[in-house]
Amino acid sequence: xxxxxxxxxxxxxxxxxxxxxxxxxxxxxxxxxxxxxxxxxxxxxxxxxxxxxxxxxxxxxxxxxxxxxxxxxxxxxxxxxxxxxxxxxxxxxxxxxxxxxxxxxxxxxxxxxxxxxxxxxxxxxxxxxxxxxxxxxxx
Ligand code: HEC
Numbered sequence: 001x002x003x004x005x006x007x008x009x010x011x012x013x014x015x016x017x018x019x020x021x022x023x024x025x026x027x028x029x030x031x032x033x034x035x036x037x038x039x040x041x042x043x044x045x046x047x048x049x050x051x052x053x054x055x056x057x058x059x060x061x062x063x064x065x066x067x068x069x070x071x072x073x074x075x076x077x078x079x080x081x082x083x084x085x086x087x088x089x090x091x092x093x094x095x096x097x098x099x100x101x102x103x104x105x106x107x108x109x110x111x112x113x114x115x116x117x118x119x120x121x122x123x124x125x126x127x128x129x130x131x132x133x134x135x136x137x138x139x
Contacts, residue, residue, distance in 0.1 A: 052122075052128050055118065055126050056126050056129050064089070065087075072110065092131075092134045092135065094130050096124070096127035099123075099127045103126070
């Protein structure tokens, strides 16, 4: 059990390192095909999405998106073991206040984001997007 925990942490740490490296490389044309598909879920279909969809794709899905090697999704899978969706975008129990607290303070390998990186308006929009399917009393 303890060994499994360490393996999970190492997996999440390794995935985080590669995700952060990918984010820093910017959208370079010489990216490998794998790296291209990493970025390809960032842009399309955002036209009909809520205001917070685009900043969420830009700042969060590098770790909280679907697919292999996303450290946020992996960590939440390990934390809730399926009791809650591993994808933040599928959750219906997050509150705007909780989301903002995590984003401004960070947690574990999740970095905090300054207002110069994600404005209050963008963070409000991200929080609204992630709580869009909540039951009304959780908004
Ligand atoms: C570098 C990777 C990374 C990025 C970028 C990132 N996160 Fe996270 N996030 C994580 C990890 C890993 C966890 C789980 C931490 C833990 O509990 O061990 C997490 C946890 C969270 C949680 C807590 C969920 C819960 O139920 O415990 C919220 C909310 C959250 N992130 C929101 C966001 C939002 C919104 C963004 C974009 C602004 C974002 N994160 C960007 C890695 C990241």
